[in-house]
Amino acid sequence: xxxxxxxxxxxxxxxxxxxxxxxxxxxxxxxxxxxxxxxxxxxxxxxxxxxxxxxxxxxxxxxxxxxxxxxxxxxxxxxxxxxxxxxxxxxxxxxxxxxxxxxxxxxxxxxxxxxxxxxxxxxxxxxxxxxxxxxxxxxxxxxxxxxxxxxxxxxxxxxxxxxxxxxxxxxxxxxxxxxxxxxxxxxxxxxxxxxxxxxxxxxxxxxxxxxxxxxxxxxxxxxxxxxxxxxxxxxxxxxxxxxxxxxxxxxxxxxxxxxxxxxxxxxxx
Numbered sequence: 001x002x003x004x005x006x007x008x009x010x011x012x013x014x015x016x017x018x019x020x021x022x023x024x025x026x027x028x029x030x031x032x033x034x035x036x037x038x039x040x041x042x043x044x045x046x047x048x049x050x051x052x053x054x055x056x057x058x059x060x061x062x063x064x065x066x067x068x069x070x071x072x073x074x075x076x077x078x079x080x081x082x083x084x085x086x087x088x089x090x091x092x093x094x095x096x097x098x099x100x101x102x103x104x105x106x107x108x109x110x111x112x113x114x115x116x117x118x119x120x121x122x123x124x125x126x127x128x129x130x131x132x133x134x135x136x137x138x139x140x141x142x143x144x145x146x147x148x149x150x151x152x153x154x155x156x157x158x159x160x161x162x163x164x165x166x167x168x169x170x171x172x173x174x175x176x177x178x179x180x181x182x183x184x185x186x187x188x189x190x191x192x193x194x195x196x197x198x199x200x201x202x203x204x205x206x207x208x209x210x211x212x213x214x215x216x217x218x219x220x221x222x223x224x225x226x227x228x229x230x231x232x233x234x235x236x237x238x239x240x241x242x243x244x245x246x247x248x249x250x251x252x253x254x255x256x257x258x259x260x261x262x263x264x265x266x267x268x269x
Contacts, residue, residue, distance in 0.1 A: 021059030
């Protein structure tokens, strides 16, 4: 890949984490690109309409054009149209947040959600972000379908992150994580308590297309005071039924029709 294109995407990815923007020096340090090169890339991105500058604070921000790209893709793909009714029903039954994360080569990416909680604490992470494989129920249930070597490769590629950013029960080593992956292989769904975030629980199972290929993970998440281990166990059948329904309907969306684990095609030289 062209170094200019790669650096430009690194800047866009960094800005996606900061809705209030970042200064030139902050960006350059974060993406490890010299100030002068960062300035040139930002100028190109502003000309293309993907970045704007807030002159009041000298911050650079993403424009809505970036958001529009993702929303147009999701709209055209039909993912939300196919999944939303199922997610809404599961959210109503569980009373918690329900999310769908699709397999995109070496990662799972959140693409749709439905909120079932009507009062109290609502857990609502940002859409469009990759699932942290090492400390999520979705990550565990997906890694459980892989060989040990492949699971370790995927986690190593993504990284395990900073333990301080997760719950106190989050695994801090590959050995600890793989023990949890082994346990997940014995069940049809995985559960976590106090792992992704303090005092939060989640459960997840896989969505398979009619061919049997894993195309997504279906997740229920909420505060551990409501979503106890017993409550998650009682919701298991509803979670599995919703995943089965999504799998049966998956041929409607082009995103689900492709083979999700297929490597990206190589461009001819």
